[in-house]
Amino acid sequence: MADALRRRGMAERRAAECALLFAEASRDGVASHGLNRFPRFLRMIAGGVIDVHAAPACVSAAGALERWDGRRGPGNLNARAAMARAIALARTHGIGCLALGNTNHWMRGGSYGWQAADAGTIGICWTNTLANVPPWGAADPRIGNNPLVVAFPRVRGHVVIDMALSQFSVGALTEYAARGEPLPVAGGFDAEGELSHDAMAILASGRLLPVGSWKGSGLAFALDLIAAGLAAGHATHQIPRNPEQETTLSQVFIAIDPSTLAHEDLDRLADAAIAHLTTGEGDVRYPGARTLDIRARSLRDGVEVDPAIWAEVRAAAAG
Amino acid sequence: MADALRRRGMAERRAAECALLFAEASRDGVASHGLNRFPRFLRMIAGGVIDVHAAPACVSAAGALERWDGRRGPGNLNARAAMARAIALARTHGIGCLALGNTNHWMRGGSYGWQAADAGTIGICWTNTLANVPPWGAADPRIGNNPLVVAFPRVRGHVVIDMALSQFSVGALTEYAARGEPLPVAGGFDAEGELSHDAMAILASGRLLPVGSWKGSGLAFALDLIAAGLAAGHATHQIPRNPEQETTLSQVFIAIDPSTLAHEDLDRLADAAIAHLTTGEGDVRYPGARTLDIRARSLRDGVEVDPAIWAEVRAAAAG
Numbered sequence: 001m002a003d004a005l006r007r008r009g010m011a012e013r014r015a016a017e018c019a020l021l022f023a024e025a026s027r028d029g030v031a032s033h034g035l036n037r038f039p040r041f042l043r044m045i046a047g048g049v050i051d052v053h054a055a056p057a058c059v060s061a062a063g064a065l066e067r068w069d070g071r072r073g074p075g076n077l078n079a080r081a082a083m084a085r086a087i088a089l090a091r092t093h094g095i096g097c098l099a100l101g102n103t104n105h106w107m108r109g110g111s112y113g114w115q116a117a118d119a120g121t122i123g124i125c126w127t128n129t130l131a132n133v134p135p136w137g138a139a140d141p142r143i144g145n146n147p148l149v150v151a152f153p154r155v156r157g158h159v160v161i162d163m164a165l166s167q168f169s170v171g172a173l174t175e176y177a178a179r180g181e182p183l184p185v186a187g188g189f190d191a192e193g194e195l196s197h198d199a200m201a202i203l204a205s206g207r208l209l210p211v212g213s214w215k216g217s218g219l220a221f222a223l224d225l226i227a228a229g230l231a232a233g234h235a236t237h238q239i240p241r242n243p244e245q246e247t248t249l250s251q252v253f254i255a256i257d258p259s260t261l262a263h264e265d266l267d268r269l270a271d272a273a274i275a276h277l278t279t280g281e282g283d284v285r286y287p288g289a290r291t292l293d294i295r296a297r298s299l300r301d302g303v304e305v306d307p308a309i310w311a312e313v314r315a316a317a318a319g
Numbered sequence: 320m321a322d323a324l325r326r327r328g329m330a331e332r333r334a335a336e337c338a339l340l341f342a343e344a345s346r347d348g349v350a351s352h353g354l355n356r357f358p359r360f361l362r363m364i365a366g367g368v369i370d371v372h373a374a375p376a377c378v379s380a381a382g383a384l385e386r387w388d389g390r391r392g393p394g395n396l397n398a399r400a401a402m403a404r405a406i407a408l409a410r411t412h413g414i415g416c417l418a419l420g421n422t423n424h425w426m427r428g429g430s431y432g433w434q435a436a437d438a439g440t441i442g443i444c445w446t447n448t449l450a451n452v453p454p455w456g457a458a459d460p461r462i463g464n465n466p467l468v469v470a471f472p473r474v475r476g477h478v479v480i481d482m483a484l485s486q487f488s489v490g491a492l493t494e495y496a497a498r499g500e501p502l503p504v505a506g507g508f509d510a511e512g513e514l515s516h517d518a519m520a521i522l523a524s525g526r527l528l529p530v531g532s533w534k535g536s537g538l539a540f541a542l543d544l545i546a547a548g549l550a551a552g553h554a555t556h557q558i559p560r561n562p563e564q565e566t567t568l569s570q571v572f573i574a575i576d577p578s579t580l581a582h583e584d585l586d587r588l589a590d591a592a593i594a595h596l597t598t599g600e601g602d603v604r605y606p607g608a609r610t611l612d613i614r615a616r617s618l619r620d621g622v623e624v625d626p627a628i629w630a631e632v633r634a635a636a637a638g
Binding site for chain 1: 378379380381382383384385386409411412413414415416441453454455456457458459461462467469470471478479480482486503504505514530531532534535537538540541542543544545547548549551554555556573575576577579580581583585588589591592595596599600601602603604605606
């Protein structure tokens with residue numbers, strides 16, 4: 001992937017970092033925003049949507065709060081730089097917030113949660129997206145599924161949640177449809193406007209269900225406004241609707257450094273809370289546990305790749 | 320309500336403010352955390368759970384981040400003071416964050432979102448609660464339904480979402496059960512472990528559904544850890560399980576002041592986003608619209624009260 005990016009003009013170190021973020025997503029079990037997404041990323045570079053040379057720049061600052069212009073650079077590099085800056089602000093001010101406008105899809109949102117937690121900070125970040133979900137009460141997409149990431153650092157494995165605000169992503173629905181499996185919970189509406197467990201019917205109607213129905217619908221709208229407002233960027237209704245033209249996204253990155261306050265044993269707290277959460281009947285895992293399992297398996301056995309996509313990336317790296 | 324509080328030893332001005340927060344909740348259509356909740360509030364004062372004399376105090380500070388001890392004071396007064404301090408921090412640092420431990424139920428969470436937006440700031444706050452929802456994969460309650468509030472200021476009406484992380488609160492389920500109405504979406508599991516639209520069956524099993532199933536389950540857990548960790552307070556697993564003994568809650572209040580950055584017309588942005596959200600087929604409202612409608616009706620026609628509860632409060636005010 002790094003070779004393919006260099007061949008398209010990306011500077012050596014940036015290409016390595018960008019490729020690493022894709023590879024880490026696949027390693028952690030999120031191939032949809034890892035290797036499998038890479039061919040589209042290259043097409044969006046070729047189409048002029050992503051500028052491989054652009055780096056984000058601060059356009060307004062107020063202590064612990066900053067507004068940056070992503071200048072349509074690679075979304076994952078921009079997001080990583082944004083969270084790094086939020087972490088630096090948190091070291092100084094206890095909390096730091098960076099709003100990033102005019103950027104591209106950040107690929108796996110969880111990356112920036114893990115990044116914050118690896119730095120010992122609490123991370124909260126979200127992005128808007130093109131309109132891909134109908135708000136509660138309508139049948140046509142008017143809100144984004146605006147992924148929200150929340151991370152809490154822990155020595156024995158961070159607590160990280162990375163959730164799109166639709167109950168299922170289009171990618172997840174496609175996988176259920178391909179396997180012919182019913183969804184475990186209703187994931188949207190069929191053509192008749194009935195709540196449905198049929199992934200195929202939901203993909204056909206385009207009526208994905210927001211997380212929590214009216215609740216996620218409202219939350220996605222509010223998070224969109226905050227991101228666009230703080231970043232002086234675009235809100236969902238201003239973002240191109242074609243996925244391969246999706247750009248000018250707005251994002252918020254918040255980091256909180258607990259070590260700036262009087263010492264508190266956060267690890268003991270998290271360990272105890274996880275013990276209470278996971279002990280007892282049923283199969284309960286804490287958010288982040290599955291990622292560590294998949295990561296360990298990948299590091300031991302290698303990362304599974306789709307052979308067709310792998311061949312496509314190898315070809316892109318060669319020419 | 321203010322008279323009843325004064326009779327129980329609360330100082331004049333604090334009693335007025337505390338009563339106002341209850342009254343405003345009823346005025347805005349949230350009687351469950353307004354007047355209807357007031358008798359329990361008095362019982363918790365009588366039981367020594369709530370200390371009418373206690374005011375919150377800062378115990379650790381780091382620039383834009385502060386940790387406060389709620390000293391088991393009245394939860395709504397503590398929360399209002401906490402958001403006021405977060406707003407003050409945001410005026411100085413762009414963003415402010417206050418973590419409040421050892422506090423009591425904040426009653427209507429939306430109050431603090433409206434408070435932030437009335438001050439022209441973006442507000443984000445959440446609280447943990449006693450364990451009242453089973454995490455995804457279990458049948459017994461181990462997580463709180465940890466309400467999350469997000470507010471965005473707007474001249475023609477703030478955008479405010481106030482959402483518990485269970486699909487329905489116990490109060491809402493009770494109302495559906497009383498009316499014998501089916502829930503519009505699945506709200507939990509019945510005794511057989513099947514997803515159910517039957518409020519009575521869900522109340523009987525105690526298996527409320529987290530918003531977004533596994534997603535809200537993970538989010539509630541992560542928000543609990545952040546609140547308890549930053550506040551050096553209790554996490555859900557440490558909070559007494561009897562609702563009338565529920566205390567030592569942990570909360571986070573974040574305010575962001577967009578006016579500290581270069582000027583951006585947030586009102587125009589919000590108006591345009593709301594126009595796009597609400598225009599077209601179907602009945603779509605922005606979060607906060609319904610509150611303003613109910614508020615206007617209340618201010619015009621008076622606030623509807625439950626006669627039995629009203630009589631109880633009048634008796635408490637008299638003696």
